[in-house]
Amino acid sequence: MIDARKRALAKTLSWRGAAIVLLGFVTYLLTNDIKTVTYVTLFYHTLQLVVFFLHERVWNHVKWGKTKGLFIQMTGLSGSGKTTLSRAVAKKLINEGYKVELMDGDEYRTELCRDLGFSKEDRNSNIRRLGFVGKVLARNNVIAIMATINPYEEIRKEIKELGPFVKTVYMECDLDTLISRDPKGLYRRALSGDIKNFTGISDPFECPEHPDLIINTADESLEESAERMYRFILKETDN
Amino acid sequence: MIDARKRALAKTLSWRGAAIVLLGFVTYLLTNDIKTVTYVTLFYHTLQLVVFFLHERVWNHVKWGKTKGLFIQMTGLSGSGKTTLSRAVAKKLINEGYKVELMDGDEYRTELCRDLGFSKEDRNSNIRRLGFVGKVLARNNVIAIMATINPYEEIRKEIKELGPFVKTVYMECDLDTLISRDPKGLYRRALSGDIKNFTGISDPFECPEHPDLIINTADESLEESAERMYRFILKETDN
Incomplete structure (x- = not known):
């Protein structure tokens, strides 16, 4: 700018x-x-x-020293804290004057992907479209954070190959812990068969092979995780 | 930034x-x-x-005086010069240090809209998805230019309502002139029925009712049009 x-x-x-x-x-x-x-x-x-x-x-007119754009693809099971952490990090970055786009939730599904369901193919199409938006944002110097479950390694690799500005952040959290927390009762409903295609229960989740950052919210507080991811982003956006 | x-x-x-x-x-x-x-x-x-x-x-940390984002929805028949003009304007803006995203052509159709055809409904879905990306870019201070035919007034109004950062630029050019130019031979093929759903021939084009800027490339040179659109954008992005 x-x-x-x-x-x-x-x-x-x-x-x-x-x-x-x-x-x-x-x-x-x-x-x-x-x-x-x-x-x-x-x-x-x-x-x-x-x-x-x-x-x-x-x-x-001098471009040197301006911060670079970045596209973070998060991955992690439902309830692992992707949105909460992304919001905390986005807030810190925005306070510092960075441009941040938090790509999660209903807005993107309604506007870009209302034709898509939860089959493997549709989930991958969803990630592909969001990935394209993330790429466009990153090449315009925005820090885009895609906070979706993003369960398949194949599509994560595809996104990774969009360019060196893509970083993978893995929200590591074992299923037992998530089932025991379950504040929205989603796992209970998935286990009883009430929700279909639920990642981790009736749908697979493949652990990412080479994430650039691993966050385990069972081991550290939200503040610690947010600080760590914030530092990671600052390092990656610096020219 | x-x-x-x-x-x-x-x-x-x-x-x-x-x-x-x-x-x-x-x-x-x-x-x-x-x-x-x-x-x-x-x-x-x-x-x-x-x-x-x-x-x-x-x-x-002071936001005042930073240039604002903008989302330009262009509209005009095939061959009216949307892409040529957008490229010329984008070049001038990028030289001045602005962030510009030119939303046209194959990249967007392949990445975001490969499931869509050329029916009215599909064309509108296409514009809606691009419109969403344009909104996201504009709110991150990018100047996004959507250089598509964008033939229906209904969807143009919907895009306009995304916010005050949306401006409509109409590439005015009568059909006879376009048919007589026809460098790619598209109109000839459409008139012979070789291409179906061709806007202006076998598909409607509704003139925009309240464009923010009208460009008539029959009346002025590319340099003049580019300068006029460039000035228009500078005025609209200034805080």
């Missing part, structure tokens, strides 16, 4: 304010002569006003 | 270079005393080094 012209102008002015006070202070300390202070300060700062503005405009 | 820490540091240093030369020059002109020049310059610039870096970091 470039700075708009008037933003560069406002930065120029706010910076001048700080600089005038500093130079006046320093010149007076060294010369004790209020006339010299006035001359040096006025002349110097008028010149600087122009040069700083140009300097800002030039830097707007 | 925020600036990374080391980018802020490099800007600090490049700025210092310019400033040291300027202050030395000004102080010498006014005092003719090389000792004062040395003291003022050294002390002042050491202080400034710190303050400028902090100033940069503070501005990275």
